[in-house]
Amino acid sequence: DVKPLFVGFNPETLVDYIATKTPDLATRLGGKPTDWKVREVGDGNLNLVFIVEGPQWTCVLKQSLPYVRCVGESWPLTVDRSWFEALALKEEGRLVPQHVPEVYHVDRSRALFVMRYLEPPHxxxxxxxxxxxxxxxxxxxxxxxxxxxxxxxxxxxxxxxxxxxxxxxxxxxxxxxxxxxxxxxxxxxxxxxxxxxxxxxxxxxxxxxxxxxxxxxxxxxxxxxxxxxxxxxxxxxxxxxxxxxxxxxxxxxxxxxxxxxxxxxxxxxxxxxxxxxxxxxxxxxxxxxxxxxxxxxxxxxxxxxxxxxxxxxxxxxxxxxxxxxxxxxxxxxxxxxxxxxxxxxxxxxxxxxxxxxxxxxxxxxxxxxxxxxxxxxxxxxxxxxxxxxxxxxxxxxxxxxxxxxxxxxxxxxxxxxxxxxx
Ligand code: ADP
Ligand code: SR1
Ligand code: MG
Ligand code: MG
Ligand code: MG
Incomplete structure (x- = not known):
């Protein structure tokens, strides 16, 4: 019964979000928010995927769009899918932690979650x-x-x-x-x-x-x-x-x-x-x-x-x-x-x-x-x-x-x- 309020991020607003809403993640990233590098790397059909790199640590923030990304706004799709993705990752992570990226933060209202960065050579x-x-x-x-x-x-x-x-x-x-x-x-x-x-x-x-x-x-x-x-x-x-x-x-x-x-x-x-x-x-x-x-x-x-x-x-x-x-x-x-x-x-x-x-x-x-x-x-x-x-x-x-x-x-x-x- 939580109605997601969609606010699509760009690299700037994303940095501001992490700095102000997730102080623990900000500390792990290290340095100042201006030191963090953000790249959108989503190559899938549906969502935005940002890699957030700080001086000490890197994480991934995935955010849903209110439509099917590979089609466009003509095909609306609930952003609440992000919540279910995080829920499933947590459940799978409990059962097989060695094969699922850890989830660090979930924000249903912004249709996003933050997870482990699967670093190269992944x-x-x-x-x-x-x-x-x-x-x-x-x-x-x-x-x-x-x-x-x-x-x-x-x-x-x-x-x-x-x-x-x-x-x-x-x-x-x-x-x-x-x-x-x-x-x-x-x-x-x-x-x-x-x-x-x-x-x-x-x-x-x-x-x-x-x-x-x-x-x-x-x-x-x-x-x-x-x-x-x-x-x-x-x-x-x-x-x-x-x-x-x-x-x-x-x-x-x-x-x-x-x-x-x-x-x-x-x-x-x-x-x-x-x-x-x-x-x-x-x-x-x-x-x-x-x-x-x-x-x-x-x-x-x-x-x-x-x-x-x-x-x-x-x-x-x-x-x-x-x-x-x-x-x-x-x-x-x-x-x-x-x-x-x-x-x-x-x-x-x-x-x-x-x-x-x-x-x-x-x-x-x-x-x-x-x-x-x-x-x-x-x-x-x-x-x-x-x-x-x-x-x-x-x-x-x-x-x-x-x-x-x-x-x-x-x-x-x-x-x-x-x-x-x-
Ligand atoms: P979609 O739901 O749009 O298909 P994906 O979850 O498949 O999005 O992610 C799109 C791309 O983002 C992946 O193909 C991969 O290159 C990259 N990616 C997603 N999650 C991670 C992660 N945890 N670590 C590193 N790269 C990731
Ligand atoms: C609009 S169909 C998009 C497809 O991409 C997803 O990854 C699923 O496979 C879905 O069927
Ligand atoms: Mg995918
Ligand atoms: Mg997907
Ligand atoms: Mg794991």
């Missing part, structure tokens, strides 16, 4: 993948983030009262959910002014999406899960542009779309963006096969992410049950130790989650090729024919994940299908 994962870099710890780190955040906020760890209270806290982030419904689950399959694609190369593929009845049934079944299944606290926008990395550090940023939704939405988002990175590698290769090592590593990372996630998730779950502190979905009365019901139910649960994750991955791939917001992995391929060739492969695979995912019984089979035979 870069956005998507940019690293475009450059052909590999990150050997990525699957381990992302699977830890996913397993801990999704398990710990679900009814497998919480009792019903705790879970419903948490659902209620995030249910207000409705405008962001509706944006996702629009741009991921509806527009790519319809005539929509926001849609665009590499034309004329992909004209036939885009038209085919609009007349594919089984595909529209499949995407709507996933939309039903997205809108109705308040399973766990999901990040809500876990693409490779929402992850900052070094060789040894992996940090999840930008959870402004956070809400209680289906677990597979986050897993699928990450896998989809690895798949997009995979298919774009040939477009970045300076000679045939030059990116094969990178493609191999991405394929391996897809396998390891799911495999490690499943292992860590089940491990957490079994520990909770054996400690006699399971959530209300699997009470000790029914799932006591030594009872094979737990192992059977875990197998069924993980099987369903695998299918959901593949479906959401398909949805995330399709939207990045024909919807409003594309990905730099593909957009930065300058030659439109080369780009279109990568996009066609990715789009075809996205459709397989949406319509035929039940054929896949393992993540290894999924990866094998990335390169169709013949």
């Amino acid at each position: 870069i956005i994962l998507r940019k690293g993948l475009i450059a052909g870099h590999v990150y050997p710890l990525l699957a381990d780190h992302v699977s830890t983030f996913l397993a801990r955040t999704l398990f710990s906020t679900s009814l497998l760890a919480l009792d019903t009262a705790q879970h419903k209270a948490a659902v209620a806290k995030f249910v207000v982030n409705v405008e962001l959910c509706r944006l996702t419904e629009q741009v991921i689950f509806t527009e790519p399959y319809a005539q929509a002014a926001n849609n665009h694609w590499t034309s004329p190369q992909l004209d036939a593929e885009a038209a085919a999406l609009r007349s594919d009845v089984p595909l529209k049934v499949a995407i709507t079944a996933l939309k039903k899960k997205f809108t109705e299944q308040a399973e766990a606290l999901v990040h809500g926008d876990l693409h490779t542009g929402s992850i900052m990395v070094t060789d040894t550090s992996t940090q999840m940023i930008d959870p402004e779309f956070a809400f209680y939704g289906p677990m597979g939405f986050d897993i699928g988002a990450f896998l989809a963006n690895l798949i997009l990175a995979y298919y774009s590698q040939d477009g970045h290769a300076t000679s045939p096969g030059a990116r094969n090592d990178c493609k191999y590593w991405i394929a391996k990372t897809i396998i390891e992410t799911w495999a490690l996630f499943a292992e860590k998730f089940v491990d957490l779950w079994s520990k909770f049950v054996s400690l006699e502190s399971p959530g209300d979905l699997t009470p000790t009365l029914l799932f006591g130790t030594g009872d094979r019901t737990l192992a059977e139910y875990q197998k069924a649960f993980l099987g369903d989650l695998f299918q959901d994750s593949l479906g959401f991955a398909g949805a995330k791939i399709v939207r990045r090729i024909v919807g409003i917001a594309h990905v730099e992995d593909l957009e930065s391929i300058a030659d439109p024919d080369v780009r279109a060739s990568c996009e066609k492969k990715a789009l075809a695979f996205g459709k397989v994940l949406l319509k035929e995912r039940s054929q896949f019984e393992s993540i290894q089979q999924v990866v094998k299908a990335l390169e169709p035979k013949g």
